[in-house]
Amino acid sequence: GNSVTQMEGPVTLSEEAFLTINCTYTATGYPSLFWYVQYPGEGLQLLLKATKADDKGSNKGFEATYRKETTSFHLEKGSVQVSDSAVYFCALSKNGGSQGNLIFGKGTKLSVKP
Amino acid sequence: DADVTQTPRNRITKTGKRIMLECSQTKGHDRMYWYRQDPGLGLRLIYYSFDVKDINKGEISDGYSVSRQAQAKFSLSLESAIPNQTALYFCATSFPGINEQFFGPGTRLTVL
Numbered sequence: 001g002n003s004v005t006q007m008e009g010p011v012t013l014s015e016e017a018f019l020t021i022n023c024t025y026t027a028t029g030y031p032s033l034f035w036y037v038q039y040p041g042e043g044l045q046l047l048l049k050a051t052k053a054d055d056k057g058s059n060k061g062f063e064a065t066y067r068k069e070t071t072s073f074h075l076e077k078g079s080v081q082v083s084d085s086a087v088y089f090c091a092l093s094k095n096g097g098s099q100g101n102l103i104f105g106k107g108t109k110l111s112v113k114p
Numbered sequence: 115d116a117d118v119t120q121t122p123r124n125r126i127t128k129t130g131k132r133i134m135l136e137c138s139q140t141k142g143h144d145r146m147y148w149y150r151q152d153p154g155l156g157l158r159l160i161y162y163s164f165d166v167k168d169i170n171k172g173e174i175s176d177g178y179s180v181s182r183q184a185q186a187k188f189s190l191s192l193e194s195a196i197p198n199q200t201a202l203y204f205c206a207t208s209f210p211g212i213n214e215q216f217f218g219p220g221t222r223l224t225v226l
Contacts, residue, residue, distance in 0.1 A: 049214065102157075105156055
């Protein structure tokens, strides 16, 4: 079946450090891939997405590239800020048909220290 | 105003009680979802609805029921709450053919 595996946290970084959160997936066909972010006390919000192989999603300085050959969608940011402290979820969705349901990874908590 | 709202935001109840969580949306989306979030387990889908009166079971529907009487509203019920249903519950919406989902702020439910 379809699944998402992301690195376990928590991840603790100093401000301005480089961030990588690994995400790999298992799916048939060509899913869409997403990163959602959950700030403390809030619901999830879409951070970025990619719908086909080699697409790069980007937003707020975060980037992730859809790598079909390695079935990966790693999240990166060159210089994190304290305000980036949150839980990050990788997710996939099968395209087409009547589905469109999201399958989430377990989440990675990021803490950024000043 | 928020596009997806959930009530209540926090609820403490006792084992055996019936609980209803409400979700309302002003986005005009046809599709609505209920998820449960537990620490270390991510989000798991409980039920989803693609239209009024359309109800589909998700990954963990046992112990829950839902109602979709109007496009804008999707309610989740726990007929007889038990302690392992203590969790954070999220409602989400999406538009057909668009896989992005929009989430409400969540309801924190504690069952004693």
